[in-house]
Amino acid sequence: MVAYKSRTVERIRLPSRERRERALEGAGYNVFNIDAEEVFVDLLTDSGTGAMSDRQWAALMRGDESYAGSRSFTELESAVEEVMGFSRVIPTHQGRGAENVLYGALLSEGDVALNNTHFDTTRAHVANQGADAVDCPDETARDLDADEPFKGNFSLERGWEVVEDVGADRVPLVILTITNNSAAGQPVSVENTRRVAEFADEIDATFVIDACRFAENAHFVREREPEFEGRSVAEIAREQLGYADAVVMSGKKDALANAGGFVATADPDLVERCKARAILYEGFPTYGGMSGRDVAAMAVGLREAVEPGYVEDRVESVRTLAALLEEAGVPIVTPPGGHAVYLDAESFYPEIPPAEFPGQALVCELYREGGVRGVELGSFAFPDADRPELVRLAVPRRTYHREHFEHVAETARAALERREEASGLRLVTDPEMPEIRHFTAELEPVSDSTSIRTEGRR
Template identity: 75%
Template sequence: MVQYKSKMVERIHLPERAEREHALEAAGYNVFNLDAEDVFIDLLTDSGTGTMSEAQWAALIRGDESYAGSKSFARLESSVDDVMGFPHVIPAHQGRGAENVLYGTLLEAGDVALNNTHFDTTRAHVANQGADPVDCPIPDAADPSADGDFKGNFSIERGWEIVEEVGADRIPVVIQTITNNSTAGQPVSVENTRRVAAFADEINATFVIDACRFAENAYFVTEREDTYADATVAAVAREQLGYADALVMSGKKDGLVNVGGFVATDDERIADRCRQRAILYEGFPTYGGMAGRDMEALAVGLREAVEVEYVRDRIEQIRTLASLLEDRGVPVYTPTGGHAVYLDAEACFPHLPPSAFPGQVLVCELYREGAVRGVELGSFAFPGTDRPELVRLAVPRRTYHREHFEHVADTAAAVLERAEEVSGLEIQTEPEVPELRHFTAELEPVSS
């Protein structure tokens, strides 16, 4: 049952097909370059695109915009401590700002960072420090049809293989992303987190949890991990996060806000070093690139995110979209994870090799067919990695309804009906940083 009613609406517009064709060509077949007004259903990301609650809007009014010692920061700090269990909080303008602060503090040239699966900005920040980002997914993670309750888990076995190859002294950081965004939003078990913490401790590495979707992950734990069947989402979240030495957080996900993020830790030494770097890149440690009003909204959002009524409705929305797609024969990654439905582009276009970027082709065809914007997370977004050809349809929080999802499913089904007619794409221009090429690169259809 939906837990919300609308108090504000926005009119949206479905452009004519000719307009969509023109917009796609002008964007260089990269939907990041589209104007939002040319998009009907926007599933590019769930980061900062959701709808805030009335309690969050009310909290904005009491924002304390003091440069130092803001009361709004004190309320954010209290929420992070209560919900996540970490007393030291260094705010940032968003998650990638927090990544810059933390990984710029912990990593240097020649280091290796292990992660269940690095996402794009995480991989780029690690590489920017001159370090090597290495993924440690479990074997089933690459199979869109494999069964498994926790396909987002970190492979301890793979971690030890890397230790044997490079030596523990080159691995100062071990990261676990929950849920695992690059592996179709798949959850991570508490047991796996506990084992990763022990692994990091054994090699004397700092254990970091990327906590962007920590509440969604905790909900899956209550469903799938027998030990926690009777636990609350809030209790699971606090325990799971508690195994880490530090957190990096984008408040634009499970903080339920449109901007903001932070580093949190219980290690005073790490906190002090992060504060100094934050001053240089983000701002004074009691605002860190955020307005007081935004810290107020984030303080409320963190508490709302672990309420079972909220997170249950959130996950059921994702499952509804997945079910509508599957009913129409659209191949999706299973089981459905959190925050998004991932389409299997290789299964949609078996005639296209990875070099033709089948995922990016699917993204473009979804826009061409129905002005639906998703994002490719395969060979285009992650060059040089061996990842499945996936397209993520990320659902903004508390924003769309079933009718919107039916349009998305109908659009995808229409694309599949003419799949054999679709040709590949090739890159025309791309930035110097390969980890970030999917944001700005331009493509064109492969010449026949």
């Protein structure tokens, strides 16, 4: 059932193939460098790219721009406590600002941070503190076709292996990302969350939930975890988040806003440490680098995210795209997650080795064929991690319709039919920080004479 009707529309146009070719070459074969007006269907990210509701737009008009103690902050504080159960909130300009504030307060040189799977900015913030980021994905996460309900879970077995190897005193931080973005957006069960909380408590570590997509995760729990059958998304979300000592949040995801983020906790000592960093890097702790109007819109969106009907519509739109891609014969990760469809680039281009970035090659071909922009989450984005070669097609909230998804599926089908013409890529520029190189690095196609492909590579 469609939950929304449109009040404002934006005209979009598909640039000619010649224009797309020029744009791709000019961008150094990195679609982050392509102007948005050159993109037809933009699935680069679901972060801050969705359509806000009429209630959020009304909140923008009422935003209180006071530097300290604004009404908008009070509204956010109330929404966070109501929806997530945390009484203390430090707003930030977006999720990575919240990561900087929280992880900067918790990590020191030589520490180890555990996560079911670190995303790019999370890994970079850990590294920026001189700490090591270690992934502890569930064993089912590597099986892209496995029909398992919670492939995003944290592996306690792997967590204990790390603790036994480095010592509990070097592991002050355990993070659980819900849903698990880097593991194809797969959900995490409440039972796994409980066990991770117990694990963190046993090693005396702070347990943080990266709650960017907490409402989508709660929807999957309601569908797949028998204990929670018949429970509301709002009830499930509060219980799952309640096992954490703190949450880090990008308001540009499941707070349905175009800007913003926050750290939330019930720990008075931790909140004071975070406030000090927030003042240095974000602004006064009641505005956090945001305008009051954006704070107000985020407060409204946080409540809307757990309202009946919203998440069902959200997840169904992603499933629609997944079904169309499967009908087109495109290899995808199954079951699809809540915010994106992940393409299996290794199956798409079996002859392109990881050193030639098959996922980035696929990203380029999707743009070349149909002006569709996605993002690579494989050997290009994560050079030092053992990750599958994936391309994420992230669906902005309440933005695109079936006709757009049909175009994406047809574009992917065309790329698949011309897969023999695709070339691997090599780096031309390599930024200093490898954890975030995929945002700015430039590449070029690998010619036949310089290809490092080997017969029987796969």
